[in-house]
Amino acid sequence: MAKRIQDGKLLYHVTAVKNLESILRKGLLSRKDVEDKGLGNNLVDIADQDIIKKRKELGIFQFVPFHFFEPTAFTGIVFKSHPNESFCSITILRDFAKQQNFQICTAHPLSQNPVAEVMSYNEGFKAINWEKAEERNYNDLISKNACMAECLATSPVTPDDFFMIYVANDGTQDYVENLATDILGNYKFDICVNTTFSKA
16 A cells, blocks of 8 residues: 555655756755856746746745645656656655744645645644545546645755755666766765656
């Protein structure tokens, strides 16, 4: 039986493999930091402009969003809108997020039923509608919005903070391992194949 989302140990941030060189050099940055540092032209942009606008309104533009499981509805949309890109997921431990006092957005930022709220990690975790999230029913708006709750990490999240990078296949695994070695030398995180990102 699949583990409940609520009981998971990891948080996930999906990005294009092409972005990994910059991420390994500069850390995983918030959208605000990417814009402030003028790095946007060098990265594959998978963000939704309406969500970016809402993040600014909610005051969370300066954080790095992580989801509580994969694949999400967002992952599916990204795959369809970028059919020629390879994707991966950078993960961190939930315990690390809790220790670092990261915040939580209790539903999809655009959610109106219920309205997404930004809370401390402990408060936000309790406030997520886990029962609806476990349904993973993207035809039900409440369930879909609950599935898209976010953990908001302080930018930057450095490679020392990474737990694992999931990639689509063995070839990409070899590429990322070589890239990480070239940039970081020794690194603490694992790089593993997860067919979620294969688009198969």
